[in-house]
Amino acid sequence: MGKLLSSPKLLAIAIGVVAALLISVAGGALGASFGFGWFGGPIPFISLPAERVAYIGSYPLLNTTVMFWFGGLILIFLAWRATRKMSDVPSGLQNLFEVIYEFFGNTVDGVAGGKAKAGRRFLALVSTIFLVVVIINWVGILPGVGSVGRIETIEEWVHHHLPKVEAKVQEKHPEYTPVQTEAAALVHLLEDHGEDTFVAFDGSIVPLGRGEQARVPLNKIITFSESGLHQIEEAIHDGDDLDGLPLLDSIHSDIKKGVVQGEFVYKGQDFKGKTVGLLVPFLRGASTDINTTLAIALVAMFTVQVWGVRALGVRGYGGKFFVNPISQGPIATFVGILEGFGELTRTLSFTFRLFGNMFAGEVLLIAMAFLLPLIGIIPFMGLELFVGLIQGYIFAMLTLVFGVMAVASHGDHDTHAGDH
């Protein structure tokens, strides 16, 4: 401490850090409660499924897919640069790739055991999984990913949600006409999501200082009443002509307008007439999409089965799961069935381990950007880099371990039974 005070440079840095921390606390969500909160950004709508950002024909392009391709392109570019001019004395990128492949080369041989290069068959997939998972994890936490996006208007929101409800209505009342089905679905939607809140935007950009911006509930955007909804329901039930209902028309036009209708004053600012919607990020880390993690997990587990069959033959490998209860005893049969379920649960645990970690990381970063804007996020970004690396390593190592277990024949299988 004495040293800190005696050096003016250190002291200045310490004061600067404390000041930045205070400013970021005051500027964030905590400060907002006391009338500060200058730096708060909009909270993106946190949704488990990935969001659609564009359509290619009728194919919906997800923001996670974009990031997957982006990460893949980076990886391919790096690999191309690394191997374009190979030299016996490696340097730069070639060195980096050599270190990674050599590390995994030694690891697979070590885990597979036995003679030299025993693990070579696992190397390609294990190292690729590591590289891909790490790169998609890392590009997923680049600044701007998950926080830069467009506004999903109320109309689009309804458009996304309506088909599901319509399908449910149709199941219940197959006799409804399409118009009736749509109206009924709309009623259900409003009833279920009337309290959902949306962000009121100032134009298309949320200005700084509205971090805790007004969350406007749906019933302030679309004017409706319980009794009005009941009227519509009755009209549908009775088979009346729906075109004449004024409430339904006004709901439709409100959805189209997508602005704050009712009185909504927040911190002295009247939000009436402002556009509302949800912030849909253009980009989102590919590993926060369960499709990605499931795809990689499926490839990994499928390849594990291929390794097993190639090493032991169909009979030998199948014999791990289908055990004759008469010759081997019923317990062995039961264990074999469990073993088969194990393959399925491994796929699921692969999927959810990566997805859960990375999704939680993304939510953590969003929360920290909200609580401590500017600097609060920095240590957590470091943490997420580390988590991304570790998750890639875990994915690769588990693939390797499962592969080694799959190729182990019955006799020495028991020695591995503990490491599930």
Add this chain to the structure above:
Amino acid sequence: MEALGITLQQLLTQLVSFLILFFLLYKLAYTPIVGMLDSRAKKIKESLEMAEVARLEAVSSAERVESEIASARQEGQKIISDAREAASKLREQEQSRARAEVESMLDRATSEIAREKDSAIEEVRKEFAGLAVTAAERIVERSLDAKSHSSLIDAVLKEGLNERKN
């Protein structure tokens, strides 16, 4: 499934994307890098083996050199001792020869001396005879008395001896 966002369409998209990525990485990174690592490992192994061979060769050649040196030394020693032996033999021979020569020279000298002595004695005798004759002549010339007789002989002898001395 719906709530989690799993759709067949997206799952297939990611699956195909991953497989393409795997294929490209296999071609671009895995094959060249692992090939490079393997070839380098092989190269290192080979050079180590070569170094081992060279080391063994060096050791064996050093041994050979050593043994050669030893044998050369032995040979040298043998040559030296042979030479020494030959020298001593030679010396002995020379010595004995020299001795023999000296002896023969001595013999020769002795016999020469003897001969010289004999001849000298002969000469002396001849001289004496002459002198005696001379002395006898003188004596006869002078009416010889006994006294002058003998002094005359003495003088002749003295004369002869002096002549001989010179």
